[in-house]
Amino acid sequence: MKQRETTIYDIAERLGLAASTISRGLKGHHTVSQQTQRRIIATAEAMGYRSNSIAASLRTNSTQTIGVIVPRLDSYLMSQIIAGMEKVTSEAGYNLLISQSREMAANEARSVQSMLNSRVDALLVSLAEHTDDLAHFEACRAKGVPLVFFDRVPADMDQLCITINNEMAGYQATRHLLDQGARQIMFISGSLRRNVYEQRLAGYKRALTSAKIKFNPEHIIINDLTEEAGIRAARAVVSQHADGVVVTNDICAAACMNEVQRLGRRVPQQVKFTGFNNDIISRQVTPALTTINYPGIEMGEVAARHVLAHLKGNVDISQLENIVIKSSLIIRESSL
Numbered sequence: 001m002k003q004r005e006t007t008i009y010d011i012a013e014r015l016g017l018a019a020s021t022i023s024r025g026l027k028g029h030h031t032v033s034q035q036t037q038r039r040i041i042a043t044a045e046a047m048g049y050r051s052n053s054i055a056a057s058l059r060t061n062s063t064q065t066i067g068v069i070v071p072r073l074d075s076y077l078m079s080q081i082i083a084g085m086e087k088v089t090s091e092a093g094y095n096l097l098i099s100q101s102r103e104m105a106a107n108e109a110r111s112v113q114s115m116l117n118s119r120v121d122a123l124l125v126s127l128a129e130h131t132d133d134l135a136h137f138e139a140c141r142a143k144g145v146p147l148v149f150f151d152r153v154p155a156d157m158d159q160l161c162i163t164i165n166n167e168m169a170g171y172q173a174t175r176h177l178l179d180q181g182a183r184q185i186m187f188i189s190g191s192l193r194r195n196v197y198e199q200r201l202a203g204y205k206r207a208l209t210s211a212k213i214k215f216n217p218e219h220i221i222i223n224d225l226t227e228e229a230g231i232r233a234a235r236a237v238v239s240q241h242a243d244g245v246v247v248t249n250d251i252c253a254a255a256c257m258n259e260v261q262r263l264g265r266r267v268p269q270q271v272k273f274t275g276f277n278n279d280i281i282s283r284q285v286t287p288a289l290t291t292i293n294y295p296g297i298e299m300g301e302v303a304a305r306h307v308l309a310h311l312k313g314n315v316d317i318s319q320l321e322n323i324v325i326k327s328s329l330i331i332r333e334s335s336l
Contacts (some may be wrong), residue, residue: 006049014043028117030110037117065095066307067115067123069108071152073100076250076279077296078126081150084300085124092308094121101128109136122146122307127154129191129224146310146317150303152194153322160317162303164327166196169292170203172329173246173274176290178211180335182244182272186219188233188256189248200248200276223252230255237271238263244272244335250279250291257285257334273334287333295325 008026012019017040025032025040032040066089070078086096097120101108108128115123116139123145125137134157140147153161177185187204189197205215221236223229230252237245237260245260247253253275257267265271267287275282275291282289302323310317 080296170200174207234259
């Protein structure tokens with residue numbers, strides 16, 4: 001007579017925990033403590049528990065799952081990148097396990113551990129704003145899990161990184177405003193801890209230098225690039241008599257531009273604007289927003305293709321040069 005298979009309810013009874021806790025613990029969910037997860041996994045193994053997916057993954061040494069950690073899921077850019085990843089991975093028979101750090105390093109670290117507990121085959125990461133210590137990624141190396149960074153990438157970690165040329169994009173956005181006659185150009189950016197904003201600022205400075213305009217630190221505004229931050233920044237744009245503004249995302253740029261107009265300045269006649277990312281809102285505001293087109297879907301596809309090629313043994317991503325995807329300036333009415 002075939003022996004009855006162990007269920008999560010058997011494990012729950014053995015440990016005195018709820019079945020829902022057992023289920024989350026086996027999946028490595030962050031709401032279950034590491035100590036409890038270890039007890040659950042050890043008991044499940046001792047009792048011979050195997051879910052269908054766990055049994056299959058043990059046979060193949062693969063879960064056919066790739067983990068993705070992004071700063072925010074409500075970002076148009078990140079949704080585009082994930083869409084590109086999903087297209088490639090689903091065609092190859094892989095699933096995505098997606099988590100957001102909400103810009104906090106602690107959340108990011110927990111997500112990495114949860115992904116590893118879920119035995120993902122590889123991990124694709126865009127760093128949180130407040131991540132300074134990268135130690136939580138060392139567990140990927142220890143477990144042999146391929147790791148690829150995209151968009152927001154570390155400056156000093158020997159891993160494949162996929163970005164655009166942010167310095168050039170910052171230069172192009174600023175140079176365009178200079179070519180349109182702007183001279184008092186402000187720069188609104190996210191935290192300079194992250195490569196994307198630091199490099200865009202470097203491009204802004206290079207464009208000013210090329211036009212023989214002295215860099216003015218008072219023209220730099222650092223904020224969280226939200227709609228509310230854009231509205232607050234508008235007051236500085238008006239009070240400092242800026243005639244051009246480079247904003248490093250479109251949500252903040254659109255809000256700032258609308259508020260500047262509400263405060264009585266005409267766009268683009270008195271103040272010219274450029275944004276970043278080519279979000280949907282850049283085409284919906286009045287005037288339409290000049291912006292840097294960020295090829296998010298392409299970035300996601302490239303990241304997924306490379307990690308799948310590594311998993312299939314076709315390439316070794318640790319030996320690859322970092323990949324830079326081409327962006328472009330889309331000129332609209334806000335800067336002409």
